[in-house]
Amino acid sequence: MIRAVLGRGGLRGRTRTLPVPVPAGGLVAEVVGARIALGRRPVLDGAGLTVRAGEVLALAGPNGAGKSTLLGVLAGDLVPDAGEVRIGDRPVGAWTAPELALRRAVLPQAAALSFPFPVADVVRMGRAPWAGTDREDEDEAAVAEAMAAAEVTGFAARPFLALSGGERARVALARVLAQRTGLLLLDEPTAALDLRHQELVLRLCRERAAAGAAVVVVLHDLGLAAAHADRVAIVHGGRVAADGPPSEVLDEELLGRVYRQPVEVFPHPRTGVPLVVPKRTVPGA
């Protein structure tokens, strides 16, 4: 109790183990047979996922399929009723909150803020986990780099609450990038963004993966997933229905069944990347 009041073990615990980089292709995180029920309805029903370093993994699937829940399980926010979740070499529950914060960064669907902090301060909050470690020296560089990457440097001094939805989303992304963790979990980072910034965000994901990080990103736009992800996992009914390179997973029959909407999949005429389009009849034809 006294330790709680004095705040030991929060951000400056002395016993934190610092993360070791995982070589490309190495296992960063893993979910095996996760099962979660909300009330009596199973939200995850035996979902499994492996996350590897140097890879962008897109989670796609219809609304309510369990994508965000799976991401929450991976982040350690939700404890599954059954199954196993590992981050690094330990079960996710065996890490303390400060240790987890050195290993994975999470971008929530909606970015909230209760007090009018300026943008630069919000991004700087992403460095909080590293306070008291050797990598604290990177703080300013990491913040500046993340803000430049997410194109928010221009409004560094403005209050976060005065920004538009899309601008807030990019600031939240900059905060997550500034955390410089080996595992990035992004829940619909492109939802509020315009065309240019959607591309920017996924380019950033690829850059981070190329630099050795593992990136898991929930996406609704299958075209974006096809163009930028190394691997796509289709979540359906609380399970992972398909998991593999976009060219294999984005299959007309599978997508039509999962989304209950017939689709056409065809290669882009110039790049050959699969395009996914709902089957439409031309009015009057």
Place this chain on the structure above:
Amino acid sequence: MTTLQKTPGAAESRASRESRESPENPEATDTRGTHGSPDSPDSPRTAEAAPRRRSTATPLTAGLLAALLLLALLSAGTGAYGIPLGDVLSSVQHRIGLGGHALDRTAESVLWNIRLPRVVLAVLVGASLGCAGALMQGVFGNPLAEPGVIGISSGAAVGAVGAVVLGLTFLGNWTVSVCAFAGGLVTVLLVYAMSRSGGRTEVVTLILTGIAVTAFAGALIGLFLFFADDAQISQITFWQLGSLAQATWPKVLAVLPCALVGLAVAPFHARRLDLLALGERPARHLGVDVERLRIALILVVALLTAAAVAVSGIVTFVGLVVPHVLRMANGPGHRFLIPGSALGGAVALTAGDLAARTIAAPAELPLGVLTALIGSPFFFWLLRRTRRKQGGWA
């Protein structure tokens, strides 16, 4: 974590304009040239990445300290028996062995037995309430929260009223204060325990439980009042209106440990409170043990508020308004806000008590009435102003 309490660029230009327009304010003009105040050791690289304003924390702290000192001296000298400021200073100097001289017996007695304990108590109670308010708003991520939300004030009131009506005297003059303290603390722990489930507490559950418990406490108070005789009712009313008129050195000594512990512990949680502004989950993603932080801070708030309420009765609005004003002046960063609110609360209550004693002299207005009377319109004006400027509540 060097620069968490910077405020936006728009405010920057406003602040520097103000400081230019007010050359008579030495602190304001001074900082324009000094870049290296304790709160802004900006590296050149940061300045490139994010052009930010210089901190107003240092001039603000200096201003508040100066105001507090001035008000304390003024309050010590003012009253039915006037004592010139010079005499107050020299008597204080004399007592702490730095020269000066003792005053005549009456003046010395008025100053040291009546005025100074009251001034010190005002400072302690004000600092406790201001600091507790800032903590509470941070913990709940809601600028409208105040310690009363989780039932401290109503619990303390039940303790005090119960002690009066049941005629408890097991601790002599201290009975009411001790019962108020115990009532406040027990209520908070009860609210917290009842709103906890599965190792977690949701803010909404906590607030709703607080409302339910407050209503129950209100019923208990009503019941006690029903059975009370006239003398007891007037004693209860007096306590509920809030006053520092009963200040004595022993009371100061009784509040001192609670206030000191609370005020010393609170700033250590400032950075985590900043992160908590992002929301519970994001804060946890950044390594904050949210549940532990909340327990710790609720305990600190309970300690600070229960001690303050026990000696002064119910004094509202200090904990609500002071953090608001400071957030507007220097941004929402808790590293300044927490100690700043303690200082601001001390200033507010010292001024309030001085006013309560002098406005209607020789009668004395109840302190709690005065703070609410001035506090509520001021708060309303603040809210309107903030809403216009920022397009939202903050």
